[in-house]
Amino acid sequence: MKLTFYKYQGTGNDFVMIDNRQNIFPKNNTKLIAQLCDRKFGIGADGLILLENHPQYDFKMVYYNSDGNESSMCGNGGRCLVAFAKQLDVISEKAKFEAVDGYHFATIDSKNIVSLQMITVDKIQVNPEYSFLNTGSPHHVALVENLKTFDVKTEGAKIRYSDLYGKAGSNVNFVNQLTTDKFAVRTYERGVEDETLSCGTGATAVAIAMHKTNKTAAKTIQIQVEGGELAVSFDEENGVYSNVFLIGPATFVFEGTIDV
Template identity: 40%
Template sequence: MRFSKLQGSGNDFVIIDNRDKKVEEFLEDLGLSITDFVKKVCTPHTGVGADGLILIENPKDKSNDFSWRFFNADGSEAEMCGNGSRCAVRFAFDEGIVGERVRFETLAGVIQAFVLEGGKRIKVQLTQPKDYREVVLEVDGQRIEGSFINTGVPHFVGIVNDVEKIDVIKLGRLIRFHSEFQPKGTNVNFIQALDSKSIKIRTYERGVEAETLACGTGATASAIVAYKKGIVLEKPVEVKTRSGEILIIDFDEHLKQVFLEGGVIRVFDGFFRREFLEC
């Protein structure tokens, strides 16, 4: 079965055109669940290795271009993924499924996107953020202040003086599973101001259960929080990810229109062999 691997700002994804439902037939033949399939594919060294897996499917509403199913590396299905959405649009554009203006369906709602520079850059208009609030947490004997916002998926954002001094894995995991965010937990971002229009970010991603090189919805959440808290004064906000790439986040004052823009690279195309899925 054919697949492609794409990455946006260091977030990497395996993408499959499943409009003909070949994945279900393939897994039924193997006696494998979708959860186990995703885990096997996304595991480094023994699989392809990726932060997530995306299935491109036919839209429920014919006015949209396609629908997707997004899975985290642990096999859990998520509502939305910013960088994953940009990679999905690039894939769909390359495959002739969409043109330069795109609408596709996610569990978080319909996402609009724009193909720029022949697909080398993708800009997506995310669903309207919600549930913004300030939070104070007791974590491992520490009092941690931050902000919570849902930009398609939940995010905690903490402002620090130096992101390089943060133990992202330890502290991120404690906040991710904190009782404040149960039952589903939250993604966790630590940000530092660089200048009046840019921030640096490190993110612990729910579902990957590790620090990732970038997170589109996390960068979006962080840019909004940084602007609301006054640590950046200008828009669009430039977000320097762990990979070193810059994501551009723009939004209006009422957060009715929020955009995420960045580069996308198609890394390689390949075919799954039954051998590694059967072991």
């Protein structure tokens, strides 16, 4: 059959979007999903996202990594899905949707800047050399020197597959502090098994971890990723991070059809 798809990117984190409100997509075909995400033999993307009907909310988000497996929450993917829902006239300026980690609220402005509410974070493991927390996906956060020349893929894979995180593994973020409220981040993403230009849950994890470890007192933090800039805002009380918002652009790239 011919499958209509839409391509979106959020600070270089790119996704194949499919309107699956009619349940046309073969969701269990991991080989097909991996092929669609393949940059040589398919459309090419860090992940594939289905927009589906939901009985209570505006829509449901179903997210797959580029390896074809359904995965944990993707922040940039969620932001792009909000922009996609606007393009489909499912929403206008506000969205309520369900993802794998629960309910999300988002707003989108006329310039397609999406503010996506992330989950509340109340558990952060702080170790001398790294922090670990779950922002919808698990994230290892470590400060490093020479971030621009750092071997993210090799060092990230070592940590992702280490005994520290077992079979499930973790995403890995390497961080350099730029100013009192701005950090540069490079991320190794599990499921992609490589560095990506941006990771939304990773940017969120870095912002919270840097605040938790007293690297910044700011509650709106700028995150410079390889593909652009994001912002993360939150409230914090007694170590609990709530009203967490991931903020940044969500950009339509192109649409097309592909035989599957």
